[in-house]
Amino acid sequence: MMCSGVYKELLAKNKKAVEPGEFPIAAVALDHPHIYGMVSALVAAGATLRWIYDSDYEKAAAMAAQYPGAKAARSEAEVLEDPRIALVASAAIPAQRCALGLRVMAAGKDYFTDKAPMTSLKQLDQVREAVSRTGRKYMVYYSERLHSESGVHAGELVRDGAIGKVIQVMGLGPHRLNADTRPPWFFDRAQYGGILCDIGSHQIEQFLYYTGSQDAQITAAQIGNLAHPQYPELEDFGDAMLLGDKGATGYFRVDWFTPDGLRTWGDGRTLIVGTEGYIELRKYIDVGTGQEGDVVILVDGIRERKYSVRGRIGYPFFGQLILDCLNRTEYAMTQRHALKAAELCLRAEAAARRIKLS
C-alpha cells in the first residue's frame, strides 16, 4: 500500500496511477454532462473505459466513439455482470443516483457518482447500510474542489499552515441557468433535490474539507424562487450558515443568477479566513480582467500575493481514487467525509426557510 505522499508525488508528475487495463471502468447513466468530466479525469489518471450504458443508446455510442476500447452496452446488466469492471461512474438524475449506486455495489463494484449523490435522508441510510455491508465505495464527484486546480491548491495551503488556523470558509456559487438547454428533471424538485442539495453540495464539501471538520450543524438555511415563476419548482437562490465541530464557521450562497454578460458560467469564489491570513479563490474567472480562473490570492503576515495555478496543480483526486479502489484505502477521500457532506446538504435543504421577493 502506498502512502499518500507517494500518491501525491506520482500525480504531481502527471504520471498515471496504473498501467493501461489495470483499472477498467464503466460509465452508466449520462443524464448530466458532468459524466464527461468524471470519465476524462479517471482516464487521464490511468483508468480504462470499457463500457458505457445509457437508456439512450445513441448517447452511449457517441461517448464510446471517443474512447478506443470502450463499447456502448445494450443493458445495465451487461455492465454490472462484467467481472472486469472495478468502478462505475455515473451522472444519473439525482433522485436515481442512490438506486443505481446500490445496484453497482451489490454487483461488487465501487461507485463514483456525480454530486449531489442522493436526494433524501432515506437514501442516505440505504447507502450507509450498503457501504457497510458490501465494503464497496460510494464516492462523489464534488467537482468544484476535486476538479479545480485552485480548489486543490487551497487545500495544500491550508494544510501547510499558510493562513494559520481556519476560522471561516465562505463560498459563492452562482451558476448560469441556461434554461433552454436543461432537461425537464432540472426543474422538478423531487428529481434534482433542491438547490442546497444540488449545487450547495460543493460548498458544504469544501467547508468540511478546508476547516477539517468531521461534522457540522446547519445554523441557518434559506431557499427561494425569487425571479423564475415560469419554473415553479426551481429554487433559484439558496444560502446557509454552518458551524463545524471544531468551531470553524461557514457561509455559502448558491444561485442561478449569473448574468449573460459574464464570460463564463459563474463567478465562483472561495474565501478562507485564518488566524494568520486569508485566501481568496477566483475559481472560474477573474471578473473584469482578461484572466481566466484558478486565480489565487493569498494574504499573510508578510505580503499580498496573486497568482494563477492553472496547469500547475493537476487533479490528484482521480489517481488517488483509483489507488484507493485497488488498495482499499481512503487517501482520495474518506467514505465518511463524502457521505457527511451529502447528509448536511439534505439537512440544510430540509431545514431551509423559504423566502420570496415582494
Place this chain on the structure above:
Amino acid sequence: MMCSGVYKELLAKNKKAVEPGEFPIAAVALDHPHIYGMVSALVAAGATLRWIYDSDYEKAAAMAAQYPGAKAARSEAEVLEDPRIALVASAAIPAQRCALGLRVMAAGKDYFTDKAPMTSLKQLDQVREAVSRTGRKYMVYYSERLHSESGVHAGELVRDGAIGKVIQVMGLGPHRLNADTRPPWFFDRAQYGGILCDIGSHQIEQFLYYTGSQDAQITAAQIGNLAHPQYPELEDFGDAMLLGDKGATGYFRVDWFTPDGLRTWGDGRTLIVGTEGYIELRKYIDVGTGQEGDVVILVDGIRERKYSVRGRIGYPFFGQLILDCLNRTEYAMTQRHALKAAELCLRAEAAARRIKLS
C-alpha cells in the same frame, strides 16, 4: 426647500452646500479618530467649525489648530450654550454616545455621531423619544457607505436599475486590530457594544440601503473571541444573516483578522446580487494588484466592467445633511433609517450565538 435632484447637482460639482458661516458646527468628544473624517467632510461641504470640546483639552486644542475660526472649549456647556451652533459632531466612547446626543438635542441642536450610535435598546428608546419630542436629528456617520465613493456609486447603480431587483447584499468587513494603538474601552464589551453593534453597524446600514428595506429580521447571528484570549471581552469575529421586509436577504462577516501583509486596514467588500446582474465593490484595496480601493465591478446582461470611481463621485451625504438640518428635510438619510440600522445591530448582538475554536 430644495429637491434632492438639486442637492445632488450641487454636490456633484463639489460646490459647498452653504456659504461660510451659514452652518456653524462643533465637535465634542474625540475618543475615536473618526471625528476627523466627520468634521473634515462637513467642512468640505460648507460647515464652519466653531468649537471643539474634549475632556482632554490638549487634544481639542490640537484639532482647533487645524481649523481657522475654531476654538477649544473649556467645557461641554460652553459649546451647548452657544446659540449659533447648529450641529454637534461627536465620536465619544460608544456607550456614551446616546447620553451626549440627548444633551445635544436638549440644547436644541442636531447631533451627528460616529457609528455605532448607541450600545443598548434602552438607549435607543431614549433616542427615539427625544427625537420625537425635540424634533432634532440624531444622525449617524455610517462611513463605510457615506464616506466611500464606491459605496455611494453602488447606490446610484442600484437606483438606476443597473442590476434589476436586488436579491442579496453581502458585506465583508475585516479590520486590522492594531491592538497597541487602541484605548482601553476598545476591549471592554460594555463600552464598545460588541462587534455586530460596532463594525457590524456599517454592514446592516448598507443592507437596508441597497435593498431598500424599511425593516429586517436577524435570521442568524454569531460572535466569538476566536484567537485573542489576552483580550477576553474582545469579539474578534461576528457574522449575521438578515431578511428584509421585501424578501431581499443579507449576509455579513466582520472581524479583526486583517493580516499585517495587507497594504491597508481591511479588504472590505460589498457584493450586491440582482435579478439582472451583480456589483462587487473592492472598497479599500483591490488586493493583489497595485490598485487602491473604490474599485467597482459591474456585470450585467451585456458585459463585465471593472473601473475605479476614486475622485469621481464625492461624498454627497455631508452637504445634504447640512441642507437637511437647515431645511428640516431628510434627503441625506431619514431618521427612521439611521435608527433602524442601529436597532438591528443591537438585536443581532443580543441574538448572537457565541462560538469558539477548539
